[in-house]
Amino acid sequence: MNSDLFQTLQQLIGASHVRPGAESAAQLTDKQGSYVGQALAVVRPADTDEVAAVVRACVAHRAPIVVQGGNTGLMGAATPDASGRSVLLLLDRLNRVRQIDTDNDTLTVEAGCILQNIQEVAREAGRLFPLSLGAEGSCTIGGNLGTNAGGTAVLRYGNTRELTLGLEVVTAEGEIWHGLRGLRKDNTGYDLRDLYIGSEGTLGIITAATLKLFPLPKAQSTAFLAFDSLTQAVSFLSHARAGFGASLTAFELLTADCLALLREQFPEGPQPFSNAAQPWFALLELSDNHSEAHARQAFEDVLGSAFEEGLLADALIAESLAQSEALWLLRENMSDAQKRAGRNMKHDISIPISRIVEFVEHTDAMLQQHFPGVRNFTFGHLGDGNLHYNVAHPLDSTVEAHMTRYSELSQRVHDSAHAHGGSISAEHGIGQRKLSMLPRYKSAVELDLMSRVKQALDPLNLLNPGKVLASVESRSTAP
Amino acid sequence: MNSDLFQTLQQLIGASHVRPGAESAAQLTDKQGSYVGQALAVVRPADTDEVAAVVRACVAHRAPIVVQGGNTGLMGAATPDASGRSVLLLLDRLNRVRQIDTDNDTLTVEAGCILQNIQEVAREAGRLFPLSLGAEGSCTIGGNLGTNAGGTAVLRYGNTRELTLGLEVVTAEGEIWHGLRGLRKDNTGYDLRDLYIGSEGTLGIITAATLKLFPLPKAQSTAFLAFDSLTQAVSFLSHARAGFGASLTAFELLTADCLALLREQFPEGPQPFSNAAQPWFALLELSDNHSEAHARQAFEDVLGSAFEEGLLADALIAESLAQSEALWLLRENMSDAQKRAGRNMKHDISIPISRIVEFVEHTDAMLQQHFPGVRNFTFGHLGDGNLHYNVAHPLDSTVEAHMTRYSELSQRVHDSAHAHGGSISAEHGIGQRKLSMLPRYKSAVELDLMSRVKQALDPLNLLNPGKVLASVESRSTAP
Known part of the structure; x- marks a missing residue:
């Protein structure tokens, strides 16, 4: 039956676009190398109709379907399980x-478009x-949509969700929903x-999306700011939001320890x-519709x-585009700086901004109590309440010893985020x-609602099974 | 069984808060008087727990449940059917x-709060x-959320959807989903x-929502603009979006005929x-974070x-708050001006802004061909592509004769909106x-997906039956 499916897929979209899983190691491993899966076939359909045909063939053979974009996700969502029954799309x-x-002010693109290319297409059109x-x-934008990606803007x-007006979707039955609307207002049924x-x-x-475009700012200014405390940084953010309004386009936090690591x-x-003594820093970006002088x-x-x-406490204003790019490089290098320093425990959490100080103080202290000597590298999108609350090994211990306690430590961090009204996954899914x-x-109420939606839209549980929801349970419809 | 339910409801939330439908005529008729329904009981629970208890009682008795806020909706969504079996909440x-x-920058309010009161609470807090x-x-905000209300900002x-971070919801089984999150980023499952x-x-x-707050603008400026054509107005809008950016907070279109009616x-x-000869006008509002002078x-x-x-073509800039309010009054009086002039056919449509000119020219001409002499009163939120495309009777005919052709004319207008990539309900539901x-x-694909969601979340079809979806059909889950 599986070799039947393989041949059917080759007939549907061409033999050269259907390869055995065993020949596609790069696609069967996630970016971090944390997850390794198997697949019956790795298929590359040419267009939406071919995607729909592939799905119908998989349905007929009851083969699970896993979709992959740029394979840059951090949660293993695009890696199939080890059964080898899946078709990787x-x-x-x-x-x-x-x-x-x-x-x-709209742009309609297919799911496989790389995000940077989309940015460039927009810029070339003056948007x-x-x-x-x-x-x-x-x-790819398909992956951004699948995870509702966040980022620095x-x-x-808003998130990818707020940037999207319409979608084209292949359903679990291999039908096509043509929802590529370019409308700011459309109240004709369920969302x-x-x-x-x-x-x-x-x-x-x-398979495709209609996205919102915005005017290109006439000028952008960047500053690097120093704060005496996190409380001060939060108060400054409120002040900056009132003063800059919608011109405030980024506010990225870093600790002194992050700067030292960089x-x-x-x-x-x-x-x-x-040589600064301040413990907290932030990168601020202002986008202006008027002019450099105005900014x-x-x-x-x-x-x-x-x-x-x-x-x-202190501020450094970029005097040139080069200086501005240098300041942004600090923020962009954080990920690689950590990688070079060895693995650490990553937590992509969000907290209401009003409770961030309390969260950080409480959680930092709690970790020292239970895991003495661990080192916090906290940074992220303070303007969205989104912290990358990362924790490195104690200097008197090793990365390996530290990482054995990942789930134990993470549960305490997530418990704390939850207790402070936060989320255990802000932007990574x-x-x-x-x-x-x-x-x-x-x-249980929310998980049950999610399960019902899953059952309603994918009754055979073939779409990326074992992701988001652990098991989709049947439920009596009678109360 | 029905009198059982009535008594049960009285026991649950107090006899004085449960009245027979026959004693509540005002709640059983919609705002326009277009729909008149019946109800077994009209109930006024005190809080979310009482709402949940009422729902559980209705489920036990298989009684449909219709929720009503300020009863200002235009589509009859809050009016129960004529069966007299419903409980109106x-x-x-x-x-x-x-x-x-x-x-x-968040505000958590219960569903029954009146919108204006919410605006005032925010303003008093400087937001x-x-x-x-x-x-x-x-x-009420509950009604705004239920219809994803739009409006002038x-x-x-964005719409009510874009202004909402979290919800508290009583499910069709009378359980409570506590989703009142105040987070800008939260990617932990289905939306x-x-x-x-x-x-x-x-x-x-x-039953409640956590809403986004924004900084209060430091200054607002209003202008009334005249255009030689709709094409010119659309081009100006693009220019204004680039020049003002996020400071452009309203762009409301009116025709010369609308002004004459006013x-x-x-x-x-x-x-x-x-005395102007221009055919199109717009009210523009700019909100500034700096100062009056800056604006x-x-x-x-x-x-x-x-x-x-x-x-x-021409511009009139308000020189004072009083002048600004007078200009806004024009836009706000449009609804009453039409009412005074007699009923007309209303169409709440949206069109991609790039196709609005084509839509208006085509549809105006098409109507004259099929319904000679009808008079267009077109106005609305051009910035969102949302037109109130209203059509009044020919002057040589009567309102009554005109209104007999409502569904025939509307179908042609909606067909045209649809053919131009538009929606037949922009903000009214x-x-x-x-x-x-x-x-x-x-x-059929989209309606089927909607039906499946409805069946998944309200399997007994007790929540506002006969609204949004005509019938919820059963569907085999096998492909």
């Missing part, structure tokens, strides 16, 4: 820009597509769009505030009043990695 | 502000809750929030451009360059009024 051939409509994240050079423009976004390929296969791992890189004036007004009100954690933090 | 006693968190629409003095701040928003009480009962029906009201400068820059580029129209414009 690569959407890289669905890479067309279908339409750009500058009067409507901004604001989604921006570390993996943008290789991640959420503060102003299927937002149900598919963030569902990590478990409810349907997103200096250590990238000695050739920028080193602002290298500069707004900067001086808001930073000036912040100094007067004691909301800021659930995938396989956080699957077993969900029931600890979501009510 | 009024949420006006759920009117507490549960929390305001200015550091997190803006931007949702704004004609019925704000009597509509969508251009900048139940957006599924409930806009579902018009057919999937669950929203002069006729409100002779004491403001009369800008009363004025931005106005002069953008309007000045628009004049130079031929994107604007489906309710009862547009129920039978939906299958003409939505694919």
Whole structure:
């Protein structure tokens, strides 16, 4: 039966686009090398009709279907299980820009388009597509949609969800939902769009999307700020939001320890505030619709009043595009700096901004009590309440010894995030990695609602099984 | 059994809060008087636990449940059917502000809070809750959420959906989903929030919401603009979006005929451009984070360059708050002006902005061909592509004769909107009024997906039956 399916797939989309799983090691391992799966076949359909045909063939053979974009996800959502029964669907051939409509400020692209290419297409048309994240050079918009990706521009423009107007989706039965609408307002029934976004390929296969475009800012200014405390940084953020309004497009937090790690791992890189005594820093970006001079004036007004009100310890304003890029490089290098220093325990959490100080103080202290000597490298998108609360090994111990306690330590961090009104996955999703954690933090009512939706849209449980929801239980419909 | 249910409800929430439907005529008729229903009981629970208890009792008796907020909806969604079996749930006693968190910029309110009161609570805390629409003095946030209400600030701040972070919902089984999260990022499973928003009480009962707050603008400026053509108005809008960015908070279109109607029906009201020859006008609002002077400068820059580029025929800038309010009054009086002039055929449609000119020209001409002499009163939220495309009777005929052809004319308007990539309901929802129209414009695939979601979350079809979806059909789960 499985070899039947393999042949059927080859007939449907061409033999050269259907390969045995055993020949596709790179696609069967996730980016971190944490998950390794098997697949009956790795298939590369050419277009939406071929995706639908592949799904129908898989349904007929009851073969699970796993979709993969740029394979840059962090939760193992795009890696099939070890059964070898799955068909791994690569959407890289669905890479067309279908339409750009500058009067409507929309862009319709296929799921396999790489995020950076989409940004460039928009820019060439004099528009901004604001989604921006570390993996943008290789991640695809399909993956961004599947995980509702966040990144550095959420503060102003929202997550991928808020940037999307319409979708084209292949359903679990291999039908096509043509929902590529370019409308800002459309109240004609249930919001299927937002149900598919963030569902990590478990409810349907997103094949194309109509995205929102924005005016290109006329000027951007960047500053690197130093704070005497996290409390001060949070107060400054509130001040900056009021003063800059929608012009505030990024506010990225880093600790002094993060800066020290960057200096250590990238000695050739920028080193602002290298002798500063402050414990907290932030990268601030302002986008202006008027001019450089206007942006500069707004900067001086808001930073000036912040100094007067004691909301800021020190500030370094980039004087050129090169300086601005150097400051951004600090933030962008954080991921690699950690990698060079050895593995650490990563936590992608969000907390209401009003409770972030309390969360950090409580959790830092709690960790020292239970795991003496661990080192916090906390950074992230403070403007969205999203911290990458990462924890490295004690200097008197080893990475290996530290990592054996990953789940124990993580549970304490996640418990603390939850207790502070937060989320255990701000922007990375659930995938396989956080699957077993969900029931600890979501009510039975919510998990049941999710299961019902899954059963309704994928009754055979063929779409990315074992991701997001551990098991889809049957439920009596009678109360 | 019905009298059993009535008594059970009285025991659950107190006899004085459960009245026979026959004693509640005002709640059984919609705002326009288009729909009249019956109810076994009209109940006013005190809190979420009582809502859940009422739902469980209704489930036990298989009684349909219809929720009503301010009863200002236009689609008959809050009016029960004529069977007299329904329980009509009024949420006006759920009117507490549960929390305001200015550091997190969130506000948690119960479903029965009146929109205007929510705006005021935010303003008193130095924040803006931007949702704004004609019925704000009597509509409730529960109704706004149920219909994903739009209004005049969508251009900048989005629909009710985009203003909502978390929900508390009573499910069809009378369980409570505690989803009141105040997080900007939370990717931990399916987006139940957006599924409930806009579902018009057919999937669950929203009892509370956590809403986003924004900084209060420091200054607002208003202008009334005249255009030589709709094409010019659309080009100006694009220019204004680039020039003002997120400071552009309203762009409301009116035709010369709308202005003439306003002069006729409100002779004491403001009369800008009363001798102008231009056919199209717009009300523009700019919100500034800096100062009055700054707003004025931005106005002069953008309007000045628009004049130079031929994107604007004339402009009247409000010189005072009183003048600004007078200009807004024009837009706000449009609904009453039409009412005074006699009933007309209303169409709440949206079109991609790039196709609005083509839509209006085509549809205006098509109507004259099929319904000679009808008069268009087109106005609305051009910035969102949302037109209120209303059609009044020919002057040589009567309102009554005209209204007999409502469904025939509307179908042609909706066909045209659909053919131009548009929606037949931009912000008013489906309710009862547009129920039978939906299958003409939505694919069988989409309607089937909606039906499955409905069956999954309300398997007994007790929540607002006969709204949004005409019938919920059973479907084999095997492909």
